[in-house]
Amino acid sequence: MAFLLGWKDILRPIRDGYRHLFPSPDTGPTPEERTKQRAIDRLKGFTYFDTFEQLQSWTAADTDILQRANTPLLVRSRDCREEPAKANVLLCHDYAGNYHAYEGTTNIGLAEEIYACEYLQYVETVIYFSHKLVCIPPPTWTNSLHRNGVKALGTILIEPQTSGSEELLQRGDDGLSFPLATKLANIADQYGFDGWLVNIEKPFLSSTWDHQILAAFLRQLMLDLGVEKQLIWYDALTTTNKVNYQNALNTQNMLFAKACGAILTNYCWKEGNAVDSMHNALQNGIQPQHVYLGVDVWAQNVTKLTQPRITYPEYGGGGTNTGVAVAKAAELGLSAGIFAPAWTFEHFAGHGTEAERTMWDGADLPIDATCSCGDPSTRHQPNKTMHITTSAKSYSAGSDTFFFTDFSRAYSRHSDEAAESLFDGYKLHAQLGSQSILPLKMDPLDAPSPLKHDIEDIGGRSQLIIEHSGLPQLTVEDKLRATDALRSWIIMETITILTS
Numbered sequence: 001m002a003f004l005l006g007w008k009d010i011l012r013p014i015r016d017g018y019r020h021l022f023p024s025p026d027t028g029p030t031p032e033e034r035t036k037q038r039a040i041d042r043l044k045g046f047t048y049f050d051t052f053e054q055l056q057s058w059t060a061a062d063t064d065i066l067q068r069a070n071t072p073l074l075v076r077s078r079d080c081r082e083e084p085a086k087a088n089v090l091l092c093h094d095y096a097g098n099y100h101a102y103e104g105t106t107n108i109g110l111a112e113e114i115y116a117c118e119y120l121q122y123v124e125t126v127i128y129f130s131h132k133l134v135c136i137p138p139p140t141w142t143n144s145l146h147r148n149g150v151k152a153l154g155t156i157l158i159e160p161q162t163s164g165s166e167e168l169l170q171r172g173d174d175g176l177s178f179p180l181a182t183k184l185a186n187i188a189d190q191y192g193f194d195g196w197l198v199n200i201e202k203p204f205l206s207s208t209w210d211h212q213i214l215a216a217f218l219r220q221l222m223l224d225l226g227v228e229k230q231l232i233w234y235d236a237l238t239t240t241n242k243v244n245y246q247n248a249l250n251t252q253n254m255l256f257a258k259a260c261g262a263i264l265t266n267y268c269w270k271e272g273n274a275v276d277s278m279h280n281a282l283q284n285g286i287q288p289q290h291v292y293l294g295v296d297v298w299a300q301n302v303t304k305l306t307q308p309r310i311t312y313p314e315y316g317g318g319g320t321n322t323g324v325a326v327a328k329a330a331e332l333g334l335s336a337g338i339f340a341p342a343w344t345f346e347h348f349a350g351h352g353t354e355a356e357r358t359m360w361d362g363a364d365l366p367i368d369a370t371c372s373c374g375d376p377s378t379r380h381q382p383n384k385t386m387h388i389t390t391s392a393k394s395y396s397a398g399s400d401t402f403f404f405t406d407f408s409r410a411y412s413r414h415s416d417e418a419a420e421s422l423f424d425g426y427k428l429h430a431q432l433g434s435q436s437i438l439p440l441k442m443d444p445l446d447a448p449s450p451l452k453h454d455i456e457d458i459g460g461r462s463q464l465i466i467e468h469s470g471l472p473q474l475t476v477e478d479k480l481r482a483t484d485a486l487r488s489w490i491i492m493e494t495i496t497i498l499t500s
Contacts, residue, residue: 042067044104047191049134052167058183060190066105069142069152069192076149077396086393087330088124090232090264090292091117092197093141095342098130102411102430103138109423110430113353115342116410118438119360120148122392124335125230127153127197127264133162134184140433142193144410148437149395151194151230156184158200165202169217178217185224195230196221197264198256200237211239211255218259232292233260248273249280249291257286264337267294267311271328274312278332292337295325297359300380301347302373319343320358320380320387327391336392347371355380362387397437405437407455407462439464 029037034050041048045066049055095115102114117123126145128137135155137145142152158165172179188195198218203209214237222231238244238252245266246252257263263286265277274293281288299311300319311317312325322338329336344359345352348369357363362384365376373379397403410432414423423429438455454465 041099044099044101044106045139046099046104047136048099048130048132050132052133052164055134055180055183056167058187060186063190067136067139067191069137069139069146071143071146071192073146073151073194074149075399077398077400085330085391087326087391088289088292088335089122089326089388089392090125090127090335090337091123091341092127092129092264092294092337092339093117093342094129094340096346098128098135099138103140103432105140105433107423107429107431109419109426110411110428111426112350113428114411114430114432115345115352115356116144116432116435117341118353118356118409119389120145120150121397121437121440122360122389122394123148123150124393125151125153125194127155127232129155129157129197131157131159133157134187136187136191137193138432139192142191143433144435147435149399153195153197153230153232154188154193155197155199158202160202162202165200166205166208169204169213178220181217181221182224184221185226185229188225188229194228195225195232197232197234198260199234201243203237203241203243206241209241211241215255215259218256222260230262231260232262232264233257235263235265235294246273247294249277249286251280254280254284257291258284261286262290262292264292265294267296267299267339269293269312270314271312274328274332274334278334281334288333289335292335293325293329294337294339295322296339297322297343298340298347301371302379321383322359323362323383323387323390323392326388327386330391330393338388347373348376358382358387360388362390403437407438407464408434408436409438409455409462410435412462436462 038048038050038054042064043066047063047067049058101108102110117126126137126141128135128141133156135157137152137154145152158168168180169178170180171177184196198221204214218231218233225231233253233256235246235248235253236243237256238246239255240252244252245268247266247269249257249263249265253263265273269277277291277293278288280286281291293312295318296309296311297318299309299317300321301309303309309318312328313321317325326336326338340346341359342352344355348355348365348371351366351369354363354366355369358365358380362382364382365380367377369376371380397405408431410430411428412431413428416427418429419425419427455462456465
């Protein structure tokens, strides 16, 4: 292969290994523009910190009720379907920069359906990721996730262009504690989410570097968060103060992984890396299910020969084959960390919901679906036998004593009058924070059922419609005339179950 490449291509891996020494110039908004945008975003319910100065000046009094999640985390049933060889699934939600208008607290009009993940019964944790120093999940996301029993994590991100990164490890007046560790734990409490991903993509100053100091910071953050919250280390910075992705749990990142209690590996691992990670976890007191093997959903796209995106499996991984990596994690007793699951909406314009079913359930893509790769039917073939839900651990809906759903999705349809008067003419509006527990999407591909279900918005309410495929389809008018003569469907608006 080398003879096909120029000298720049051959040297690129060497350059990438020292990427932190050549940070990309910041061509984004000016500091003044960022400050103005941050003030605007606060009114939408968004909270984030671009600089250490902003973070250090934060106090609990700065927290506005618009920015706080108000739904407690549902404690899932302990009977979580003990199925053999199933993996916990973590989603790292990085969707075109995030902090989109539809994620705000106002129910804005929408031109089309939006990403909100309708497979939360298969998800353990969601990390909200944006290229900010400190990224806090919008309360709409946290409320929706908590209602479904899913943990919501924010991100602490130090990138090559980040200024003042040494501030993270500054000691307090006692010379022992780390004030920012305490502050980050307080932020999680104040805004109502469940912990942090720590992603450090830039070395610290070599003159002051001590890997034990960073480990001590992480241990304090873990302690300050408390046992109910979660802290995950990302596989970037090593104990030698180098950004060197290991694609595994090993001696280069073990100290930090143990301090956090969990690690999310980079996404270029191979089977040998995964096996080594399992053994290293067992030998060092880390629960194997706290090792999340990263999977890059975008790796299935067409890329340049000289800059390929690679994930497991090496050929064709990611995208509609994301489930193959989840299956490998399950086989080894590890967990899977799926990067950018909203690929289905970004890559398949106008067909995001259908593409999500393809990735999670192995359903066929619509015949009119298009993407930048060319022919999606060849590049993104559905995996009928090894899609995500075949190997992801599924959780029973509700808790041990309580179950409720009103079938609300993250978006809803409304009347023509409401469209014109409230939603700028759009027929849909966002309600991300109201997403309730939803029925599973599909029957097993090998055992189709004559019963089909769908959720429809009728009369301002979300309703579950169950239909028998052998009986005639009904019009909306028929469904609204709920008489005893109409027996081909069942309509439900809410389900509540209480047990003692």
